[in-house]
Amino acid sequence: MATAPRNALDKRRMILDAAVRVFARQGFHHCRVSDVADEAGVAYGLVYHYFDSKEEILNTLFLERWGVMLDAIGEIDARDIPSREKLRSVAGFIIDSYRHDPDLMKVIIVEVTRAANSFGALHLAEIRKAYEGIAAIVEAAREEGSFKSDIPSEFAAMCFYGAIEQLLTGWIFEVLPRTDDEFERAKDLIVEAICGGLENGVTGHGPASG
Amino acid sequence: MATAPRNALDKRRMILDAAVRVFARQGFHHCRVSDVADEAGVAYGLVYHYFDSKEEILNTLFLERWGVMLDAIGEIDARDIPSREKLRSVAGFIIDSYRHDPDLMKVIIVEVTRAANSFGALHLAEIRKAYEGIAAIVEAAREEGSFKSDIPSEFAAMCFYGAIEQLLTGWIFEVLPRTDDEFERAKDLIVEAICGGLENGVTGHGPASG
DNA sequence: GCCAAGATTGACTGATCAGTCAATCGCCTG
């Protein structure tokens, strides 16, 4: 750290942040490295001073953010609250992540988690950890009897995560309105829909009527 | 039809079928037009005799298959059966589509419906029609009182479709086992999870215990 | 003021590939 104390890391961060904006706007495959450099206000070659390749930029962005999410899921699972509350917290965390940095979440979802043929395959193990974290929450609920025992926890986790990702995709595609109210409402609705089900019936956690 | 009676259309079909295999194996962006031509056993130039561009091949594949699915959803909605049965039929149709031609469904999902930055945006309107078809089924159920009135039908449709697509993605990524038993089981589980919910409770359509 | 080391620059290279096109083939018609 003798000769590159602060600005070096700042520049690296600037490139990463610029990449988020460019990847979100144009897509990873439809942008040039020079677009990222321009957006960052930096010379082309500097990108290669900090990163080995264009792909490494995306990998870095993904691993950074996904790690935060996995930590959050683990922390939520450890809380002493009802299972439904845990799932509500997970949904809340992911939705807030999107609200806080929609470009970054767009890049991660569109370019990595939903890109089976390229980065999705590369990060498969990492992506699975999220399913497994959710499945652990469901499994505990099954064991304590609050969740149905005949729906495997891995299956439930896929449904839950799939519903959230579809919701995010709706916002990304601008199919769904993106207001603070909608984001908050979605947190409740997704838990009510997945945990309580779409059908009417006595489920203990009835919807707040009104 | 005088000079190109049969073989002309056959060749076009051969190119489309070859493209499905190549796109599924290598991904749309990571394959060359020459790969498709080779796979079809046809000269490079012939691809451009039948299609204006590489993209038009993908568009054709998507629109062909998506049209079939939209028709199926419409037909299922018109049936005189309970809403849960309708959703079970939709899930069944999509899962059977994957079982029947996994490569084609992989291409459609990975390269179109989940590709927000490229083809997804292009076919957004078409993709939305599927959500709307499912939402129509849910809406009818809400009106007759069998589904909760406080979960908007569009929201429910996103959850339902998202869960199914996540399931398909699991199979595509080979995260989930792909056996006939699993496919059949998934049809029941997905409806039970989404309509009945993950939580235990009296929901009318209780799971078959055993 | 001078030096060393890392930071920064951007022109350049090499490879890749979508799409073109002129030539050839093969079938049908008259």
Added chain:
DNA sequence: CAGGCGATTGACTGATCAGTCAATCTTGGC
């Protein structure tokens, strides 16, 4: 069998871009 027309071929072109690299700048220590 000649003429014509669409089907078929594959070498070629033009453009694009990821990644390289030698030169230049900046900074901090002495």
